Amino acid sequence: MEIFGPQSRRNLSSSNGAGTLPTISLYRSAPELEVRLEDFESFAIDRLRVLKGISDGLSRGKKPEEMEILIKDLLKENMRHQDATEVLNKDIISHFALRLVYCRSEDLRKWFLSMESALFRYRFRHLKADAQRAVMGEFDLPYGAVSNVELESIKEKLGQVARSMGQFPPTADAIFYKVPWEDVPELVAGRKVFINQGYAYVAMNQVVLLVATLFRSQLSKALILTNRKWTSSIREDEKHRLTPIVEALSSSYLGPDYSQSSEHGDISLKDIDQIAKSSFPLCMRHLFDKLKEDHHLKHGGRMQLGLFLKGVGLNLDDALAFWRAEFSKKVGLEKFEKEYAYNIRHNYGKEGKRTDYTPYSCHRIISSTPGAGDHHGCPYRHFSEENLRAALGRMGVNSRAMEDVIGKVRNRHYQLACTLTFEALHSMPCDAGINHPNQYFSDSRKILQSKVDSSLQIVIQLDTCELLL
Incomplete structure (x- = not known):
């Protein structure tokens, strides 16, 4: 991704470096995009509004259904683009921009990982089943779908788990994955899966945890590599242009600056x-x-x-x-x-x-x-x-x-x-x-x-x- 000055034009494509996904990006490598400096900053700020909104919602203890509504509204408000064909590019550019911003310390990386993972989980859950399977294919998950014969043999056990969570028993066309139980500790701890002979049977609607774990691991490694590039070359090479923007963004206040008088009018000394x-x-x-x-x-x-x-x-x-x-x-x-x-x-x-x-x-x-x-x-x-x-x-x-x-x-x-x-x-x-x-x-x-x-x-x-x- 190359950053150009305000007079340059962009030559955008929807490539994601690891193959084009019509659904959500996995951000595996920086795209071959020419980005204007003002777009780099404005897109990063828009995404930062989303991530900080997610952080605030989680810190306030919002329930899962409340978080769903919150993230939907945050994306609708901040990640739009006047050109509909540029929405994916904005998403990719903003992610890699913030990756530069948040790679620079352990605390910054930890926060960015958590918020991006929460955003990814939301997006994955809202994909259609075939799109979810496409994303799983991109991650090359080493888990196989349970055969109909095996599924029939444990149908009653799966039904008991579903009923214990207040859900309906799985239907005949339900898809389950056979996963080593230690790969899904959150599901095991919550008694949300049936375990047999060291394997957990994970329903399609629970696969998000597996995929999100891989996404987080991938992003964690990428942030460390980005930090090495930042400290070894980018920070110095871009010290007069990009570096000031990157170093300011992690501590940016994104609301009104309140430099003008109060909208309620002047306050008097007597009051x-x-x-x-x-x-x-x-x-x-x-x-x-x-x-x-x-x-x-x-x-x-x-x-x-x-x-x-x-x-x-x-x-x-x-x-x-x-x-x-x-x-x-x-x-x-x-x-x-x-x-x-x-x-x-x-x-x-x-x-x-x-x-x-x-x-x-x-x-x-x-x-x-x-x-x-x-x-x-x-x-x-x-x-x-x-x-x-x-x-x-x-x-x-x-x-x-x-x-x-x-x-x-x-x-x-x-x-x-x-x-x-x-x-x-x-x-x-x-x-x-x-x-x-x-x-x-x-x-x-x-x-x-x-x-x-x-x-x-x-x-x-x-x-x-x-x-x-």
Whole structure:
């Protein structure tokens, strides 16, 4: 796969290197495609949205049937192409692009393997039987289909297994494969197969586990080889073009940048204390409270909170007044104007390079490394469990929800912990998950405003009824 600049044209084909499959790609070798640099990046981002959506769904404990719906929607939304004949090419290009991105460390490889395997299982299950057999042929599975004579002799046993799982007994034309039992430990552990003389009898609808295991093994080996190529040549050869894109993608935030004012309009200084209590995420609530308490924040805290406030609609004049009112209590007005006011104007693009700075995403905040005396960062990651429990209690999170939050934190699902906090405080689900502090604020304001509107509507209806009476 060759990457060209923005002015180059692509010469796409549907070849997959290991033979063309009209169903799903096995990604055995990079295709002979000429790809524009912008397509390389945009296709990778679209696929990354799918994989991160799958990751979020699995982390939230969605049921298999819920995951089926989720993956279908993710693919429909992100993996389309304006030219229907290019859908397969987009799928192949995006996979190999992300293979470069996620080959670079053990943790990245592990995540990519899990998500790509989950996506493959979904796609395989939704193939027709003949297409599934074609994919199995590509993997050259060393398992033979059970003959009709043998199938008839164990029909009753197979029926007992099916009934134990709440399924109908196999029909006369059912296809089973005879597999060494150690090759299907998941099915054996779940008592989902009949075992006889060291072999498990695997139904056609269970073969996905066998195929997915081979797919994962194949991809695992390929990622290691890709990493060797990346470190030995690609990274250096492409350091001015492709490397910056690859190194940025694994930590990319894929949502809105929230650099513009809040869609709910500017927030006023007189309302900011109340809004902070009702709609700030914990990371910003903590910074806000510490600023009010100490009348000072170090640089990291000022940047994290200041850009967040800019994104939620605090204009420059009010931002200067807000920071001045707090800092002058500790450092004095003159020192504030001399040492701090410039940075606030700079964040709003009024000084220096006039850059419109973007509020920090969850990923950036979680990845930060606050030191002693710092208050920025992600409380779910950087607080001790004791301090986190105290902070959640002050926000009003009940004990049951708090245990769920702490459980996610222990498993290092920090954004999910924030999502559960949001749901507990707003009594509303947040299916998309929290990926940005300003998203938390925006979603909170929407919910709270809808409750106010509903209350007003009820009052109006009651007043109308009284007038009619």
